[in-house]
Amino acid sequence: xxxxxxxxxxxVTLGKLFTKPVTVSYPETPARxxxxxxxxxxxxxxxxxxxxxIGCSLCAAACPAYAIYVEAAENTPTNTLSAGERHASVxxxxxxxxxxxxxxxxxxxxxxxxxxNEFEMAxxxxxxxxxxxxxMIVGVEGSKPQRREAAKNTKPVKRGFVVTPRREVEEAIxxxxxxxxxxxxxxxxxxxxxxxxxxxxxxx
Amino acid sequence: xxxxxxxxxxxxxxVVLGLLTTFAYMTLIERRLLARFQIRAGPNRVGPLGLLQPxxxxxxxxxxxxxxxxxxxxxxxWLAPFIAITMALSAFGAIPAGPxxxxxxxxxxxxxxxxxxxxxxxxxxxxxxxxxxxxxSSGSKYPLFGGLRSSAQIISxxxxxxxxxxxxxxxxxxxxxxxxxxxxxxxxxxxLFQGVAFVTFVISSFAETNRTPFDLPEAEQExxxxxxxxxxxxxxxxxxxxxxxxxxxxxAVISTxxxxxxxxxxxxxxxxxxxxxxxxxxxxxxxxxxxxWVRATLPRMxxxxxxxxxxxxxxxxxxxxxxxxxxxxxxxxxxxxxxxGIFSVLVVIAMIVFSGSRDWQKVDVKxxxxxxx
Ligand code: SF4
Ligand code: SF4
Numbered sequence: 031x032x033x034x035x036x037x038x039x040x041x042v043t044l045g046k047l048f049t050k051p052v053t054v055s056y057p058e059t060p061a062r063x064x065x066x067x068x069x070x071x072x073x074x075x076x077x078x079x080x081x082x083x084i085g086c087s088l089c090a091a092a093c094p095a096y097a098i099y100v101e102a103a104e105n106t107p108t109n110t111l112s113a114g115e116r117h118a119s120v121x122x123x124x125x126x127x128x129x130x131x132x133x134x135x136x137x138x139x140x141x142x143x144x145x146x147n148e149f150e151m152a153x154x155x156x157x158x159x160x161x162x163x164x165x166m167i168v169g170v171e172g173s174k175p176q177r178r179e180a181a182k183n184t185k186p187v188k189r190g191f192v193v194t195p196r197r198e199v200e201e202a203i204x205x206x207x208x209x210x211x212x213x214x215x216x217x218x219x220x221x222x223x224x225x226x227x228x229x230x231x232x233x234x
Numbered sequence: 235x236x237x238x239x240x241x242x243x244x245x246x247x248x249v250v251l252g253l254l255t256t257f258a259y260m261t262l263i264e265r266r267l268l269a270r271f272q273i274r275a276g277p278n279r280v281g282p283l284g285l286l287q288p289x290x291x292x293x294x295x296x297x298x299x300x301x302x303x304x305x306x307x308x309x310x311x312w313l314a315p316f317i318a319i320t321m322a323l324s325a326f327g328a329i330p331a332g333p334x335x336x337x338x339x340x341x342x343x344x345x346x347x348x349x350x351x352x353x354x355x356x357x358x359x360x361x362x363x364x365x366x367x368x369x370x371s372s373g374s375k376y377p378l379f380g381g382l383r384s385s386a387q388i389i390s391x392x393x394x395x396x397x398x399x400x401x402x403x404x405x406x407x408x409x410x411x412x413x414x415x416x417x418x419x420x421x422x423x424x425x426l427f428q429g430v431a432f433v434t435f436v437i438s439s440f441a442e443t444n445r446t447p448f449d450l451p452e453a454e455q456e457x458x459x460x461x462x463x464x465x466x467x468x469x470x471x472x473x474x475x476x477x478x479x480x481x482x483x484x485x486a487v488i489s490t491x492x493x494x495x496x497x498x499x500x501x502x503x504x505x506x507x508x509x510x511x512x513x514x515x516x517x518x519x520x521x522x523x524x525x526x527w528v529r530a531t532l533p534r535m536x537x538x539x540x541x542x543x544x545x546x547x548x549x550x551x552x553x554x555x556x557x558x559x560x561x562x563x564x565x566x567x568x569x570x571x572x573x574x575g576i577f578s579v580l581v582v583i584a585m586i587v588f589s590g591s592r593d594w595q596k597v598d599v600k601x602x603x604x605x606x607x
Contacts, residue, residue, distance in 0.1 A: 032590030036532065043271045043531040053275035 056190060063147055063193040068130045070148040071123055073167045074141065074202040076113055079209050081167075082142035083121060084114035092137030097127035114140070121163045125151055144202060147193045148173055168206040245337075245344045250323055257478040258288035264526050271530035292471070300467040305373030314371060315469045318364025318476035322483065325357040329486045330412045332496045332510020342496075342510045343412070350411040351399060354487055355392075358442060361476060362388045365444075365451060368473070369461035380460025383537065384444065384451035390541055391441035391448075394548035398435040401559030402428050402491060405571075415495035419507075423494040427571050429578030430555040432492045433585070434548050439484040441544070444477065445525055447532040450540060485521030486514065493517050551585070 054061055063069075074082050085102030103119035111117035135144050151173040153159055158174055165174055172180065172187030180187045195203070262277065262284065269276025278284040302311060327344030334341050347353050362385060369381015402424055403409060406417040418424055425432045441448040452460030462473055489495060496514045498507035507513070535543070555578075562574055 033586040034590060039531050040527065043527065046273055047267070047270050049273055051270065051275045052273050055275065 060189075061191040063149075063191050065194050065196045067147050067149075067193065068132050068145040070125070070146050070151060070161070070173060071128075071134070071166050072144050072146040072199065072202060073121065073163060074144060075168055075206055075209065077205055077209060080110070081112045081117060082140045083118045083138075084112050084140055084142070085116045085118035085121075086139065088137045088139060089134035089143055092133045093128075094131060094133060095127045095129050097124045097129075098122070098134060099124075118163065121166075122160050123166065124160050126156065126159045141198075144198050146199050147191070147195055148189065150176060150190055168202050241340060242344060245340070246327060249327055249344055253323060253326055253479050253482060254475065256482055257475050258292065260478050260482070260522065261291065261474070262287050263522075264529075267523070267526045268530050271527070295471040296468055298467040300469065301464070303373050303464045306464065307371035307373065310367050310371035311464075312469075314364050314368035315465070315472035315476070316364075317367065318361050319472045319479070321357045321361035321364065322476040322479035325354050325361075325483045326479065326486065328354050328411060329483070329490060329514070330415060330496055331514050333508050334412065336508065336510040346410065346412055349409050351403070351409045351414070351487075351491070354411075354483070355396060355399075358480060358483060359388060359392055361480060364473070364476060365461050368465065369451075372461070372464040374464050376457045376459075377461045377463045380451040380457050380463070383457075384461060387441060387444075387448065387450060387540060387544075390544035391438040391548065394434050394544060394552045395438035395442060397549065397552035397556055398428075398431040398438065399491065400552075400556040401431050404556075404559050404563055405574075411490055411495070415490060415497055418494045419497045419500065421571060423492065425492040427574040427578065428492065428555070428559070429575070430551060430558075430581045430585075432488075432578075433582060434552045434555070435491070436488060438544075438548060439488060440525070440528065441540075443480045443484050443525075445481065446529040447535045448540060449534060450537055481522065481525055482518060485518040485525070488521055489514060489517035551581075555581075 076082055085100055087098075087100045087102070090096075090098040090100050099120065099122045100118050101120035102116045104116055105112060105114070130145065132145050135141075151159070153173075153175045161174065164170070170177075172189060176187050176189070265287075266276040266278075266284070276284070277287050280286040280290045302308060328347060328350045330341075330343040330346065331337075332342035336342055366381045366385045369377040369379070369384070372378065372381075402414075405424070405427065406414045408414060408417070414424075421427075440446075444451050450460075451457075452462055457463070462470060465473060494513075495517075496510060498509065498513040500507055558577060559574065562577075566573065
């Protein structure tokens with residue numbers, strides 16, 4: 031370690047003192063996510079509004095963190111939720127257990143569950159971290175606490191990040207938007223299911 | 235008489251408050267600067283620009299649980315932080331911040347001893363007892379290592395430090411800090427004539443204050459937090475305080491001894507150069523910045539290298555400087571001081587050139603054994 035080398039090093043650090051910090055001041059400035067960032071799950075639908083999930087529990091079997099719980103029920107002529115013989119009557123993911131590995135997405139035979147980009151899920155109650163179907167179905171924007179906040183202030187959900195979603199996520203969201211509205215009225219199809227915020231509020 | 239005592243007390247309280255405020259904001263400034271050196275933003279959440287961060291830190295450290303290890307020697311464990319902070323604070327009182335009578339007709343220093351410099355060297359090294367006793371009384375392994383390292387390090391570097399100022403004292407002929415500053419105002423600042431001593435003094439000051447690259451006593455990677463490991467709450471804060479106050483004192487001593495102290499540059503005219511506080515504060519700030527800058531840049535030294543550097547480089551060089559100054563005083567008593575200046579510059583250049591060669595860094599088995607490596 032000669033003095034000249036030290037001087038060179040000191041010069042490098044002094045130069046850095048006058049460069050702009052790379053820190054992103056999240057949440058004031060939105061964080062920029064990579065397209066393939068794996069965040070909260072989305073349960074997708076077919077173009078006709080039927081849920082893709084057929085309640086097969088393969089995702090739950092594949093999940094290394096045992097975060098998924100599925101209960102299946104038969105589709106009946108009056109209650110057809112999915113495109114298969116059965117549908118998921120209960121579909122829950124415990125976001126505290128989930129490690130966002132994406133195994134569920136890989137295991138799903140119908141491409142029903144995909145990982146979106148949302149990550150701002152911090153909440154006060156452990157119980158509120160279990161996300162049900164109504165919290166993850168495509169079209170629902172924001173996490174539970176964000177939607178609760180938005181409902182309270184009657185403002186749209188505010189997300190703290192920007193992202194160009196990867197193809198699967200974008201397609202799922204667009205397909206849901208362009209869905210023909212006639213199909214959307216299938217009784218009990220879950221379309222237009224309101225996030226049960228009131229329910230959460232009461233329980234707490 | 236009574237007013238004198240009261241005034242001195244008042245000034246002492248002022249110095250302590252000033253030092254503690256500076257300490258509080260130094261922690262913030264250091265964190266912000268280190269962050270900027272690493273292209274980060276640093277703590278900026280508490281209050282505007284993060285300016286209330288020290289307050290938050292203080293509240294946090296006061297209200298934390300104060301743990302005492304069962305195996306600790308309770309009395310000494312309690313005493314150690316107080317030794318450290320008392321010594322650190324009392325050393326600063328000797329630093330003159332302006333010419334006599336410039337603080338509303340009072341002298342801008344708490345006490346002015348004829349042995350001022352000796353007093354500072356003595357008290358700052360007494361502060362090491364705080365660190366050493368903390369390590370000793372913690373009743374745990376890593377603090378003990380840290381404490382022992384610290385005392386061994388201080389012994390090695392104190393020698394270099396003491397020897398560096400000898401030449402300077404020979405020139406000025408006084409240990410009184412005001413006297414030294416006035417000598418410099420008359421003859422020119424001492425960094426010019428005692429360049430070698432300046433280099434060795436600065437390096438050993440870094441070692442004395444346990445700052446990077448000599449922060450072995452609290453090397454996180456090896457010793458958890460060194461002598462601080464078992465401390466928590468306000469006692470921990472006291473040690474931090476002592477460390478920063480030592481740093482401020484070291485900066486003040488370097489400025490006073492080598493950079494003209496409270497006097498501004500002479501070419502600005504006598505009135506401007508005599509404004510109290512400003513010049514000393516500016517110089518202290520400069521040195522504090524250098525302390526942080528070095529911390530942001532240099533990695534920690536290995537312990538045996540640290541000892542080697544102290545004994546094989548600093549000590550002989552400081553000794554040589556002392557001898558050279560003594561020879562100048564003895565054989566060329568009436569000639570220009572610039573001979574010493576030229577000598578210093580040559581030696582410093584030689585040191586820079588030879589620092590690149592690896593010879594002095596070679597570790598032989600014997601020194602390793604001595605260094606306990
Ligand atoms: S992302 Fe991984 S951990 Fe999370 S639910 Fe899917 S499989 Fe389980
Ligand atoms: S999400 Fe996919 S894998 Fe999981 S139950 Fe539904 S269809 Fe089966």
